[in-house]
Structure formats: structure tokens, C-alpha cells
Amino acid sequence: MMQRPMCSLPLSPAVKVKLVSAGFQFTADLIHLNPDQLSGEAGLSREEAEDVLQAAGTGGPLSASVSALELLQKEEETRSIVTFCSLLDSVLGGGLPVGRTAEICGVPGVGKTQLCLQLAVDVQVPACFGGVGGQVIYIDTEGSFLLQRVVDVATAAVRHCSLLVEDDDQRAAMMTFTVEIILSNIFLVRSRDYVELLAELHLLPDFLSDHPGVRLLVIDSVAFPFRQIDNLSQRTRLLHSLAQQLAAMANTHNVAVVTTNHMTTRLRGGLSQLVPALGESWGHASSLRLLLQWSGSQRLATILKSPGHVETSVPYQINSDGFRDADQSEQPPSKRARTLPDQSAASQSDACC
């Protein structure tokens, strides 16, 4: 058996120094000791000694593995959050996967926040309509959360579901799927800078334990607070640990984590290129990366990276009801389609649920 050194344990540096100077270099050296003996021999307080023994004890059989088969079964059981854009849903295999991290990048005005608001409503679609029926935490760092817009999107979603009602289950579910209840299931957090954002994320695991119904965490956006930091190496480090926190939260609490990101210009060999902001290493942070972009007058959603999907682009539009399939008609969708309420009816029928 391999000896595990003390310095690999999650303990404070001061405690580690005391342990090592008392001659305890490996966890095996602690096996026969009780907290009182240890605190005497290493000059630690009793609480510290208890912590040390607890940390040293966990190295054994604690971490349990799951086989890929169990993981597959879990994946098949978890529903995805529909986006109401059937093309995007189908390339994503049913929608945004719960239990994973995703990032939405795009230039200003292309619809990042619109998609986030849409998802915040969609995650609440009751299970009997094929939805997830969960709550949402919405962390707004840019001040772009528009309540009036949420009401529009929610009204459209309720109307859409009420048209689909077929049996008693669904009729009963509609009683709790109203605009008012949708709004009450959105927990909005306004973070003004990165310190507030990081502090909020430290508190979130407890909040998630208290609210097991939460299935979606939105951070709109990560780029804004972090682009204020001048010290690049500090920014990179904070972002790396943020990414790990989000991945852990998505996995342990089974929530979908959606972050948004700005675009920035990179010069390479004299050519300028639009790339997602926050540097290349942030690209590893989320397992799914979605790019929203303009192609002429059409909006396109592109899967930039994903462990399980094809790299494709699909058109979409944003109208008064929210994020929808692009019109199939010849008429090109207007750049600001949401200001034209007359298009809503056409796309309503396309929306998938």
C-alpha cells in the first residue's frame, strides 16, 4: 500500500507544519491515535486534532465509482430543458441537459439573455408535458433581467401548454402552471461585481440543499464582472475555480448550469476574429458551448463544443413570445423580431414541447 503524505490532506498549512514537525508525515502514522493523543503529541487543539483524524480517515473506501452503464441509465432518466426552438432541441438531443454546464456566447443583442429568460420559464414546464418541472436561480450581473419580458415569455408558455392539454393529469398540472407561480419559482440574485458573485456561489450549495426543486442555475453573465479585473493571472485563477465550482454543483445537485459570455476580438496573423471572451482557458469551463450569431439577417445557434453532439448550426428567431424556431416562410425574419407581435402566431405552432 502506498503511503499518503500529510500535505495531500485538505488541512490548513499551519496544522500541516505542526504535524510534520512532530514527525507525522504519512496518514498511516495516525492510525493508532485518538484525538487526545494527537493533540498532545503534535501541539494541536482538540478540534484541530479531530479534523486531522477525520481527513486522514476518508482516504479509504469513501469515493465510490459508478460504472458507465449506471451513468447511462441516469442520463436516460434525466429530462432535458426544452428551448421551444424545435431545431435546437433536436440537435441537442431534447434540449439543454440537466446536470451539466453550458455556456452561451454571442455578440450584444443576439439573444443571450432572451434564451436565458426562456430557459428560466421552460424549466418549470410540468413533467406531464415533457418538462422538468423545476425551479430556477437566476444570477443577474448585468442588470439585464427584464421582468416584463419574463411575463411575456411565461404567458406564451402557459398558453402553449394549455393548448396541449389532453388528459386529467395535464389539466391538474395547468392549475400550478400560471404566470404568477412561474414568477414565484424564479429566485433572482443581483450581483454587482465579481466579489458578490463569488460570495453568492459559495453560499449556493446550501441554498440548493434547502431547495431541492431547483433544476437550473443561470449566470448572466460571467464575462461582465470578470472583465473588470485588470490582473490577468488573478482573473484566470478565479475563473478556473469558478468553473470547478459550477461543474461540482451541476453534478451533485443535478442542476443545469447556464452561463453567458461576451465576444471579443482576437488578432491572429493580421486577421481579426470574433472569439468568446475571458480567454482560451475559460473555454474548458463548460462542457457544452453554444454560439449565437448573426448570419446576414438571420440568427444562428451553433454548437461550438459538446461531448455528445454534432457540431451544427440551426436558425432561430426571437419574437414576442420568446425564443422560437425561425420562420419557414420566405420573408426573412426582421432583425428585431420581438417588436413585431404579428409573427408570434406562426411560430407558436412550431414550438416544441
Added chain:
Amino acid sequence: MVLLRGGMCPGLEEDLVRDLRAADVKTVEDLVSSDIEELAQRCSVSFKALFAIRRVLLAQHTAFPVSGADLYEELLSSTAILSTGNPSLDKLLDSGLYTGEITELSGGPGSGKSQVCFGASVHISFHLKQSVIYVDTTGGLTASRLLQMLQSETSNTEEQMEALQRIHVFHSFDVYSLLDCLYSLCSGGLQQASAGGGSAKAVIVDSVSAVISPLLGGKQNEGLSLMTQVAGVLKTLAKDFNAAVLVTNHVTRSSSGEVQPGLGASWSHVPRTRVLLERVEEAAAASCSSLRFATLIKSSRQPCLIKEELDLQWWSRSQVEHSGKRKLDETDP
């Protein structure tokens, strides 16, 4: 070094250990490096006895020389080369992942690192019938993608399920839980994971940089020490437990704009073989190709900087032949 305990070796009694402790000699290291003559006087034991104890302790804790011929014999009997299933990658790696070595894949976001890990674990599990330990630190492992790859190998559901069952997944999102996981693999986890005797031969960590890079930089130097710990235990897994270790790493850009693997110079000594994955840059900026360039940047067997073109769809190729109309899988994380 190890703490001195009574009964560790002949002549080292509890009383003597207590006396030595009083003289501030607590570990084997302290005893071996102290002046025996002075210590004998201070603890009032015979110089001869202490000298004998020191010799025994040194013999117990030393490393043994092994002759090259013996080592070669052992090498021939114990080394296995696990094919990744992808011919161009195998060519680069001199026919596959070697047990006893750490192989590293590095690349930017979407360069196909995880896809290579998926493909290799499916190949090892299905074709070589070996258990695979997959440590996922980013939450990127998608079992349905593994199934998709398996479906291109066989249409027998039972065989697919068996192969999936041989892939053991651990989730750890910070460096301490990664260390917990790796140490528990060292102390029995590898054997447990193996289906029919022996121990698991393949350990994949995707990605190692995700948990280490939050600790690096800044003023604290604890990160470097933890990185060394991870490197040490990975090497133990590879060498002492004879596993093929595959890790992934992100990339950074040097001041001249060159792409290089992340985690800095001290990590660069850890993997024996390093492969850099890059997207094939085409005229269209948003090309959706599954082709990647793989460059060998460190190897002890092959000349470096060999470049191969790698098709990430190789692992699900037969599906193309069967149903040409369905556009296949994907890319990366």
C-alpha cells in the same frame, strides 16, 4: 520518513523510542541523520545497539538495485500496449498506450481531448476486455456518447452493456477529492475495479488541469506542492501498479503566440509522452470538421514533432457505412 515505533526492528523497544523522542529524534530520518555517538550518550544506550538499529532501518528503507537483464525480463512479461483504436493516434504513440507510463493529451477547447479519451476507453473496454478507470473532473463524460461509439462496434446490446460496465467512473471536482480518489485506487481500488483477477490496466484523468490550475499562480505555493502530489501518485499508479495512465491538459499561448501545454514547466516532466491536439484550420472560420492534427511533442520512443491527421469520427466509423444518411457524432469537449 516514517515515525519511529517500538518493535519496528529488533532492539528498538518502546523505552528506547521514548528516550529517543525526548532527545528530539522522532522519525527514521532523524535517527539516520543524527550523530549516533552523541545520541548514544544522551539516551544512555550502547553505541553498538544504536548502530545496529540504524543499519537495520537503513536496510528496511532503502531502494534495491535491480539488474537491467532482470528488469528486461519483467518488462517483457508485464508491459502491455493498449491500443487506442484509432490507427493514426496509435502510430503516433508507437502502437498505443503503454502500461507503466503517463501519456498526456493537450489541446484547446473543442480540440477533441475528451473524445479521444472516450474512444480509447471504449476500445480498451470492448476489444481488450479490460477495466477502465475514468476520473472525470469537469463533468464532461457523456455515457450516451460512449454507447454511440459502442453501437458502431457491435449491435449486440448485451455486449454493449458489458463493455459499459467495465468503465468505472469517478467524479472529483477539486484537487483534494482527486487525491482521495487516486490514493484509494492505489490502496486496493484498482484490483476491486477489475473484473476477472489482476488489476485495472487503464486509468484516465480528464482533465488534470481543471483541478490543478485554480491553485497555481498568485502568492501561495501550496498549489505547486499539490501538483507534485498528483504527479507522484499518478506515477505510482503507472509504475508500481503497472497501469497505462492517460491525462488531459489545457493549452496556453507563449509570448510569441505558440500553443503549448498548460501547467508550466514543472508538470512537463511528468508525462512520458505528450500529444498536442489542434483543430484543422480551414478557410471557413466555423468549420464543423471532425479532423484534428495530433502532434507528438514529447516521446522517448519516437522522433518528436511527428504530425498525424486524426479523425475523431473514427470511433464511430462503421455507422457511416451502415447508414450513410445519418450525420454522425461530434466533436469534443
